[in-house]
Amino acid sequence: MNNSVQQPSTAGEMDRYWDDDEIDHFITSEAHTAKKTPEQFKETHVDIDRIYADTLTPVGVSGDFVTQNDILESITASNLEDPNRIFIVRGEPGSGKSQLCEWTKYQINGYGEDDNGVEDYVALHVSRSQTRMDQIIDVLTEPLDVDPDVQNIDDLDPNDAASAIVEYMRGIWSTNHLTDQDVQELTNKRDNKSDLREIFAKNIQKYQDALESRDENPDFNLLTRSDFRDLRLQMSFSDKLTENKDLLYTVLKNEAHEYLSRNLVGDFKEQLQEYSQLYQEQDIRPVLICEDLTTFSVLKEQLLDHIFDLSSSHYDIVLGWTIGWEQDNIDDAMTRSDAATYMKGRSKGYLTMTNENGEAYFLDDDASVELTRSYLNAIKRHSGSQSTPDGVEESFDGLYPFNERFVNIAYRQLNDEGSNRKTPRLLLLRVVKHCLKSTWPPYKAMKSNSFVDTPTFEVDMKYDQIYQDVSRWYGVPVEGGIGVKTDVFDAFGIELPNSGEAPAKDDYVVFDKGKGSAVLDKIKNPPAPEHEIDEEDDGDEQEGEDNGPEDDEGGDEEDDEVDVTDESELSEEERERQHKFQEFQDWVISGEEYPSSDTLHDGAIETLERGHDPSRLGNPNASTRSASAIYYARGDSIPVSIQGDQQRQANIDIELEWGAEHADLYTPMLEYGLFETFDTTDTNFDQLRAWADTNVAQFKQDMREEVEDCLPEGLTIEKTLVLGQIFLINAARGTEIEKDSLSTQLVFEDYEHDQSYGKPIVDEFERDSAFGEAFTNLGASSSDISDLIEGFFLLKSNVVDYERLAEARREVAGNFEAHVDDAMMIDTGDLPDAYKIGSTRNQANTNVSTLFSRISDYATEIQRLTAEQDASHIREALEPVERWHDSSHTVDDLVEWFETLYTCAGTMDVTIKSSYEDAHETLTESPGEVKLTSFGEDVEKFQSMDDATGTTLVARLHDFARSSHEQGAWDIYEALDSLIDELQDQEHSTGIDLEHRIQQLNEYTEYERKRQDVIGVTEDL
Incomplete structure (x- = not known):
């Protein structure tokens, strides 16, 4: 360990060479806290040399960046008699507006006795902390011999002040838009929040409270737009107020502000003009610097009115405000609908400190380091603590306890409560102060x-967590890996890693790069789309590899030298990608929150879809995807869940679990999400394919299990589809299924219920009957059944998967009635609507539950059919046949009997109906149509159907319709029966009328003979 470095007093802590009081003095969050001295300001100031100028007229710049010196040069380019010259400075809070304004003040006024600043100019700097009226007026008049009488808003009694304002308005205020009566109503007392007195008092109190506990300068408003809305809705002339709401709101608010300001400071606009004249008399050009317009509170409207009346006085004005205030309040402050455009057009400079993301233009990597260095040096210099040893400062780039890499990374990673704002204040407060006040080393703090x-x-994930933590903040790219200076470990009391894992070279410990490093390289140089990869790249790469050994020739001495690799600054898009990769790393290593998990999600879906249709359930052996199938179609994509974030988005899903062991697998997926392509140079496609195969197979199995949960144990999806097809064909043409008689042809047969003999089901059942409704619904699903039959039982177009179909055919035909009973038990109540039918996922619209429910309903209703109730028309047709038919009958017999009965009918005065004539005509002119043998077989079939149910009864309905259509014998026997009945009725008639008729016959004997003939015919039959 370096002897000049103090050992931390407690393990895991760091040596501190600064005082907390000095940290608080130099790094403040509020503009109203203690200010730095001019010397302290000078030692901490970093040049602001990148400010965007829409216009900076004096130096001829438009739409380009300028420096602080360009702005100072423009401000001090005025003449004494020039009218007002305005320079607007806008930006996010903390972006350097105050710093620029204070620097401008010191450049004009000087830093002290030995620095006189700019001759014939005086800077009147109203800082953000100077919110009282007397403070503002003192700044404006300090170089002048005047002593104005001034009051302050924070000294007012809110209720008294509010009452005075309303009474003033009640007495003298008028407008072209409102009558005196309107004004009186507007200012009347009320017992609710629409009372102007209550509104004014509330807002005065709110402003006073905000001054005591504010985070930023509060914007003073006696009347907000929300207040005005509540007010106008209570007025009888609400329509008038609403129609002119923008104008009347601004007029009303400004009138109240002007009255209050006159009572606090007098006529502010006149005072500004007076002060300007006094400065002219002294041959001094005043530069009014207002770093935050809201500081002027009730005076801001008059200030703006005055200074933008350019000829009203002779000031150079620097006017600052935040972007947010401009968007919300600028039109109200100027009483114009296009205030920003108007002000920009009348200004000499229109300057912006931050970009659209809230990032300070000037604070790049170098500036952020210099800003941190200047504050660190000032804090340490003014602290009473022991100085940082030289060796330590050198190891940390003169930034202990940070280094340049640390500052650059921290600044890029700033996240102001979800926004991308990156400003000097945020860097100093959220990074520098946060770490300096902590007892933990920065990498831990x-x-x-x-x-x-x-x-x-x-670095590679194989290293201990402590080395990963330190390297991510202090590590720099070096040849062969990521390097951290050995003295950094010594300073924080961290033991160096084993040299076999991370060798020490030239004052650095060099760690192997991990997957993360490769991804970061790709962020700077995105991989080319797969179809654009040129085979020549492989040759170039190989050629480079062949030169490798020559590069190594030079001895072992070069191996101990470490070259730090310069890194280019990332673009906005690159930073966004880096941020997403950082979130991925945090999640995959420790399961932390993963806001950008959609990136990994998109890559996982692409991986699954490269060789699969993951949410498609059909014939796994099929080579075509054009046939219909069952799709899991919930949401816009395959249900992939991210553990801990997008977890359990559906009943079934493909889950990505966090854990370092998955990082290598997931990283190519993440890369696809970032770049919309896989890097063919290093992506392990075999690994991705194996993962996809396993998960897709499991997902489809989960799909099948969830679908078949609604089916009874004896059914599968395939058997249910076959049953549905059987029901359709049975209903269409009466086909019966007997044991082992289910043909392949029937399974693929088209459903066509229009037959030559009619539509027995449609004809015999009312549409709104239970069976009629079930039949109609099943027919509506016929195309879905047909399409799914192809999707589950075809290998490709017109090529049947006989092996797969054979099982379903065999089992259904082997115990058909049991399967029909099973179908009655289908319960789709818990089957998710996500399961749909279609040829593609996007075209899948019909719910599987709808189809299965219709099959179940039809099975239930068909099993309820009985011959007695649902085939009564067949029974009725059988009655005359059963009365007269005999298997020995011939056509000639029937002709002879009809002729005999005809003769009798004439004698017995029985009318010959058309049906008799039609039957006789068929027998005599078309005897070939009377097929008595097959007719007899049909009769026997219908006579033995008393116990028929379900599909058998439906088949009998078709058989009867077909037989009735093809066999004339049905009509012949019916006509024969009817004729005989009439003749017999005539014979057995009794009563006076009949006897009287007989007595009147001239040939009674003939009548008696014919009666005997009828009896003879019936006996023959």
Whole structure:
């Protein structure tokens, strides 16, 4: 250990060569705290040499960066008689506006007796801490022999002041937009928050309280826009106030402010003009420096009105404000809708200290180091503690307990409560002061600093945590790794690592780089897209490798020399990528919060999709992806969860667990998320592919298990689809499934329910009946069933996966009724809506639960069918057939009987119906259509269907419709039965009417003969 370095008194602590009081004196968060002396200001000031100028007219700059000296030169380029010249300085809080203003004051007025500053100029600097009216007026009049009478807002009684303002307005205030009656109502007392007295008193009190406990200068407003909204809604002339709300709000507020300011300081605009004349009489050009416009509180409107009336006086004015105040208040302060444009157009300089991200333009790596150095030196110089040993300061680049690398990293990692603001004040407060006030070494103290993001560590994860912590803050890129000076370890009482793991070379301990270092290199030089990789690159790389041995020739002496590698500053995009990588490292090592986890998430999804369709459940053996399948389609992407962050986003997912052992696997995924491409030069695609294969297989298994949880034990997805197909084809054309008779052709058959003999199901069941509704719904899902049949049982277009299909065919056909009963038990109540049907994930729209529920509903309703209730029309058609049909009948027999009955009908006065004539015509003119043998077989089938249910009964409905369509015998026997019934009815009629008719017949004997013929025919039948 270096002898000049003090050993820490307690292990894990550091030697402190400064006093806390001096830290608090030099590094302050408030402008109203004790100010530095001119000498102290001078020793801590860092030149502000990068300020963006939209315009800086005196030096002819527009749209470029200028220095503090350019601004001073422009301010002091005026003549005594010149009208007001305005220089606006805007920026985020803490960006250096106050520092620039104070430096300008010292340059003009001088630092003391030996420095007279700029001749014939006087700087009137109203700092942020000078918020009282008497302080402001004192600054303006100090070089003059005047003693104005001034009161302060913080001395007022809020209620008394508010009442006085309202009474003044009540008595004399008027406007073209409001009548006297309107004004009277506006100023009346009320018992709610719309009373002007209450509003004014509240805001005065609020301002007074803010002055006592403020973080920044409060902006004084007697009337806010929120107050005005509450006020106008209570007025009877609310519409008038609303129509002119912008104008009337500003007029009302400014009138109140002007009255209050006149009572506090008099007519401020007249005073500014008077003071200007007095300075002219002394041949002095006053430079009014207002580093924060809100300091002027109630006077700011009059100040702006006066100075922007350029000919009203003779000042050079430096006017500062924050970006936030400008966005919210500038129009109200100037009583204009385009105040910023107006002010910019009338100013000699329009200057901005920070960029759109809130980062100070001038504070680059070098400036941040010099700023830290100047404050550290001042604090140490004015402290009564022992001086830092020279050897220690040298080891820390003269910045103990930091080094240049530490300051650069800390500044880049500043995180002001989620914003990207990076300003001198934040660097000094959140980094320098935070660490100096701690008893822990900075690398440890920064772990508890929520205002600084943890930086990336570039060393290999094999090293102990203490070496990772120190190297991430103090390590610099060197040839062969990351180097940390050995004296840094000595200063913090840390034992050097084993030389076999991290050798010491030329005052540095050199650690091997890890994956993190490679990623950081890629952030600066992103990998080319995979399709742009040129094979010639491999040759160039090989050529470089061949030259390696020659580079090593030179002896062992060169091995002990360490060259520190300069690093270029990162762009905004590069810094954002670095930040995301840092968050990844924190998460994968320790499971910390991971705000940018979408980056890793995107890379994981790309990895999964490179050779898979991860959320697709179909035939795993298929080579085509055009057929439909079941997709897990919740959200915009595959459900990948990040442990501890995006965890458990779905019932099932692919989870990325944190842990250092996963870093190598996840890093290429992260790189894809950062660069939208994999680096083909070093990505282990075999490792990624193996991870994807395993996780996709498991995810699909999880999908199947979750889907099949809604199915009873006897069903699978495949068997349920086959059942649905059987139901459809059975309903379409009456196909029955008998044991071992389920053909491949039937499984792939198209559903077409329009048959030549009609639509038995549609014809026999009302659409709103239970079965009719179940049938309609199943038919609506026919395309989904057909598409999924192809997706689960085809290898490619028109190529059947017979092995996969055979199991489902065999089991369903082997015990069909049991599977139908199982289908009745399907319960999709807990099946997530994420499961959908489609040919791609994006086109998957139909819920699987809908399809399975329809199959289940149809199975339930078809099993409820009975011949007695649902085939009554067949029973009715069978009655005349069963009465007269015999298997021995021929067509000739039927013709003979019809002719005999015809003759009898004429004799017995029975009308011949058209159905009789049609039947007779069929028998005589188209006897070939009367197929009595097959008709007899059909009759036997229908006579034995009393116990038929389910698909069998549906098949009988189709058989009957087909037989009725094809067999004329049904109509013949029905006509025969009807004719005989009529003749028999005529024969058995009794009563007076019948006897009377018979007695009137001329040929009674003929009637009796024909009656006997009818009896003979029926006996023959």
